[in-house]
Amino acid sequence: MTSTDQKIRVLVAKPGLDGHDRGAKVIARALRDAGMEVIYTGIRQTPQMIAEAALQEDVDVVGLSILSGAHMELFPRVVAELQSREVDDVLLLCGGIIPEEDIPAVREMGFTGVFGPGSSTVDMIDFIRENLPDARREN
Amino acid sequence: MDARQLIDGIVAGNRRALARAITFVENDTATGRAVMAGLYPRTGHAQTIGITGSAGVGKSTLTSVLAREQRARGRTVGIVAVDPSSPFSQGAILGDRIRMQALTGDGGVFLRSMASRGSLGGLSETTTGVVDVLDAAGYDIVLLETVGAGQDEVEVATATQTTVLVTAPAAGDDVQAMKAGLMEIAQVMVVNKSDIAGADTTVAQLRALLSLASGRAWEPPIVQTVARGGDGVGDLVDAIDSHQQHLRDSEHAADERRALVRSQIVSLARSTLQREALVMAERAGVLDELAAEVAERTKDPRTAAEALLVAMRKVGS
Numbered sequence: 001m002t003s004t005d006q007k008i009r010v011l012v013a014k015p016g017l018d019g020h021d022r023g024a025k026v027i028a029r030a031l032r033d034a035g036m037e038v039i040y041t042g043i044r045q046t047p048q049m050i051a052e053a054a055l056q057e058d059v060d061v062v063g064l065s066i067l068s069g070a071h072m073e074l075f076p077r078v079v080a081e082l083q084s085r086e087v088d089d090v091l092l093l094c095g096g097i098i099p100e101e102d103i104p105a106v107r108e109m110g111f112t113g114v115f116g117p118g119s120s121t122v123d124m125i126d127f128i129r130e131n132l133p134d135a136r137r138e139n
Numbered sequence: 140m141d142a143r144q145l146i147d148g149i150v151a152g153n154r155r156a157l158a159r160a161i162t163f164v165e166n167d168t169a170t171g172r173a174v175m176a177g178l179y180p181r182t183g184h185a186q187t188i189g190i191t192g193s194a195g196v197g198k199s200t201l202t203s204v205l206a207r208e209q210r211a212r213g214r215t216v217g218i219v220a221v222d223p224s225s226p227f228s229q230g231a232i233l234g235d236r237i238r239m240q241a242l243t244g245d246g247g248v249f250l251r252s253m254a255s256r257g258s259l260g261g262l263s264e265t266t267t268g269v270v271d272v273l274d275a276a277g278y279d280i281v282l283l284e285t286v287g288a289g290q291d292e293v294e295v296a297t298a299t300q301t302t303v304l305v306t307a308p309a310a311g312d313d314v315q316a317m318k319a320g321l322m323e324i325a326q327v328m329v330v331n332k333s334d335i336a337g338a339d340t341t342v343a344q345l346r347a348l349l350s351l352a353s354g355r356a357w358e359p360p361i362v363q364t365v366a367r368g369g370d371g372v373g374d375l376v377d378a379i380d381s382h383q384q385h386l387r388d389s390e391h392a393a394d395e396r397r398a399l400v401r402s403q404i405v406s407l408a409r410s411t412l413q414r415e416a417l418v419m420a421e422r423a424g425v426l427d428e429l430a431a432e433v434a435e436r437t438k439d440p441r442t443a444a445e446a447l448l449v450a451m452r453k454v455g456s
Contacts, residue, residue, distance in 0.1 A: 032230035038233065048243075056249055057252060
């Protein structure tokens with residue numbers, strides 16, 4: 001990638017109350033090493049804060065990391081907050097602890113990529129590059 | 140959205156259009172250039188303020204509380220926060236939002252993180268353009284926080300009207316190092332973390348250094364702050380406002396503005412020229428051979444550079 005290519009911008013956020021962000025930091029660093037620009041917002045983000053950051057930073061990808069089990073509560077609210085701001089062309093990913101039986105519902109909400117424990121960062125990087133929305137590649 | 144729609148959206152206060160437009164300006168695309176050309180006549184309303192200083196002195200925290208104080212005074216605030224890009228992967232982790240969380244829910248604040256993208260001087264090549272876009276969007280204040288900068292990263296002075304240099308106590312050596320460069324471009328000096336020991340010494344050192352350059356039209360004030368608790372931030376806003384007033388009152392204001400934009404034009408032309416030159420250097424096809432000769436010490440680097448330039452001029456003509 002040369003410096004004149006469009007940079008992939010990724011928001012990595014932790015919604016809710018759990019304070020364990022080691023996973024999120026590992027992801028942020030791997031994406032940086034893959035040449036992406038990662039906006040890391042820290043822990044304890046509300047759905048409004050996440051959506052507002054995605055809007056202002058004009059990111060291509062929003063990745064949520066959650067370990068608390070509140071994903072079925074928080075994820076739909078993040079999606080709703082994004083929609084209310086007309087941020088409708090970002091690639092949504094999630095990771096952390098998402099039980100197997102919840103994954104179809106999470107995908108249904110719009111999270112194209114679900115990366116649980118043991119996922120490879122290389123797979124995630126490839127996934128982002130392959131699934132970047134076309135609308136985000138214009139100039 | 141095309142350039143026209145983006146401009147109309149920004150003028151109408153659409154934050155999504157503003158965010159998109161900043162991306163295009165940052166990436167220096169054709170749309171970005173068209174947006175810039177259309178918006179530029181609308182600039183000139185905002186107070187533009189650069190926040191610079193070494194890594195760890197508290198620039199992000201100070202920027203955050205400064206923005207809050209400006210909001211308390213009824214002013215809207217646009218913020219551009221620059222963090223470094225990796226020289227290896229060209230990727231970046233932009234973490235300024237962590238220290239600016241208190242601002243996220245405020246509709247009168249727009250915060251954008253930028254990576255330096257290999258540019259020197261604590262800014263990226265297109266940062267000045269992003270400051271202009273926020274100005275044109277109608278923000279009363281535009282704050283530009285640079286990458287941690289120590290000595291001669293003085294580009295911020297050509298991107299904003301008022302440059303605030305942030306230092307912290309127990310950084311005496313840094314202050315010595317800043318005798319030239321940054322010290323000369325600052326219009327407001329801040330000694331942050333003034334609740335820790337040695338703050339008075341730092342203030343005294345700064346005062347002594349400033350006294351060496353007497354007879355200037357504007358004497359930079361020294362403001363003591365504790366950004367974490369917000370102490371002294373009101374004084375800082377007052378100091379910035381005084382400098383802005385000084386700029387407006389100055390009989391040389393028009394000359395100074397021309398000098399500022401002149402350096403912006405030169406800077407943009409230089410970066411384009413540099414990119415074109417690198418392409419030409421590759422095309423000249425002598426670089427590998429010259430590198431081998433210098434590596435063998437049969438030629439010195441200066442002579443090799445001259446030989447490269449001769450080959451480039453042949454390619455270019």
